Amino acid sequence: MRYRDLCLRALAALAVAVAPTLVRAQGAAPLRIGFICPASGGSADFGTSARLGAELAVQEINEAGGFLGRPVQLVARDDQANPDRGRAVAEELVLKEKVEFTIGFCNTGVAMKSLDVFQDNKHLLLVPVSTGSAVTAKYPAAESFVFRLSPRDRVQAAFIVNDIVERRKLTKVAVFADRTGYGEGGFKDVVGFLAERGLQPVYTARFDLGVQSLAAEVQAAKAAGAQALVGYSVGPELAVLAQARRDAKYDGLMYGPWPMSFRTVWDKSGGGAEGALMVQSIIPNLANERRSSFIARLKRHAGSQSVASLMAAAQTYDAVHLMLRALFQTRGDGSAASLKHALENLDKPYVGVVTTYERPFSKADHDAFTMNMVWLGTWRSGEIRFQYPEDEKRASFIRRKQ
Structure with a gap:
């Protein structure tokens, strides 16, 4: 049935x-x-x-x-x-x-x-x-x-920082966030969870909604040795960040909360979102x-x-x-x-x-x-996929709130 x-x-x-x-x-x-x-x-x-x-x-x-x-x-x-x-x-x-x-x-x-x-x-x-x-x-x-x-963002920020620091053992992180209440909250959450692990961002950037370019900021993050970028904003602005990442030929990882999965990010970034990672509650x-x-x-x-x-x-x-x-x-x-x-x-x-x-x-x-109920997704050829194959295998099992 x-x-x-x-x-x-x-x-x-x-x-x-x-x-x-x-x-x-x-x-x-x-x-x-x-x-x-x-x-x-x-x-x-x-x-x-x-x-x-x-x-x-x-x-x-x-x-x-x-x-x-x-x-x-x-x-x-x-x-x-x-x-x-x-x-x-x-x-x-x-x-x-x-x-x-x-x-x-x-x-x-x-x-x-x-x-x-x-x-x-x-x-x-x-x-x-x-x-x-x-x-x-x-x-x-x-x-x-x-x-x-x-x-909530504290769950997402903790999940992102855990993947960067605990799973991948990276220590140099750049944090980008818009100046809205959403961006401000996400910025504080990410920086706070990094601080709990004894880390400070190697570079931070704040921007307004409607920003047209973040090329200079991504270049600065790259020069600071950032191994991963975390962007906290909504679809159009995350697309700008992804495009800047592509133009700067930045080969580090790019993370974001769930808006990184918006179709806008892929369509407006000119392919710059390929490989970008994001928190998801559901993945096909x-x-x-x-x-x-x-x-x-x-x-x-x-x-x-x-x-x-x-x-x-x-x-x-x-x-x-x-x-x-x-x-x-x-x-x-x-x-x-x-x-x-x-x-x-x-x-x-x-x-x-x-x-x-x-x-x-x-x-x-x-x-x-709770954090056990979300997944790490990634953009692959215009579609959201599981970043880790083992997660895709486990996705059929129910994850209940802890």
Whole structure:
């Protein structure tokens, strides 16, 4: 039986199991889910991917009968990767549209500007894409209505530094980062983890979004003897770094967090991203039927639209299904307190496409990923592949949160 059919049967069975205990006073009124990500601007590549993942999940849920006969509706808003715009649409969804809960945010700076809208109004927010460490640190988890289903930057930075220093035994590292909240957080994380190993960067560079060239900076890093470059930014700027690496004929390693995997990086770097390494929660793997089936369905749903980030799409797809699982567990109680309790005490594992979420959250921890759950990916001839063959062999085994 295909994975999609198993998902639909599981949803239907779950609905039947809880239906007798629920009062269906709302009839066929749609269950409205808020969704916030950039659909335009420089971050549209991963915002569009996230939306496609959310749409596919909603489509499948509705094919299985929706939520107890109620169609599920995605109420989507474009935050334009702008913090002020992000806050405005957050207020619209929470205060005016009064959606059941919200899934959203790709950019850390945009998320940080809006978090108090959700917290102050006791409205549950599940972040499927943004990875800035501060997003789930602003409020103590025991009191917070903010959860995340993506590997936070402290996990990614630790993973990168571990590969550079522990696995490859390199000691000379250059760190590049943009000046946004995302870049600042990643820069501090990388430098901090290097310092724990008694190392300091041999060269650092900071730049603004929209930078057109980093050639001089890469040449300086090369002259400083850097054996590896770590770039912390988003797709377009990482493409600029990759292009500069190619032009400078820099033959050291280049690492980045998950945005290094954006299609933008490959397309705009003129091949400079070949061999670049990045943290990934999901990498295409033919041996994993669950993921292969999802990727095929996602491509059909996307049609002519580009899925620039498989991670953004897959994590958002899992986020929608996980929230519906929590809503079933509360027996239809959509209050933030009830949903928070359900997520912190998930009674049955959710078999997602990224991983199996057994106990993804607790009262003390609202981040679903630990370092053992991510992989090192690399660009090879325009495709993301596993860097290490042994990882590809192990990818079919479930990695649960430690």
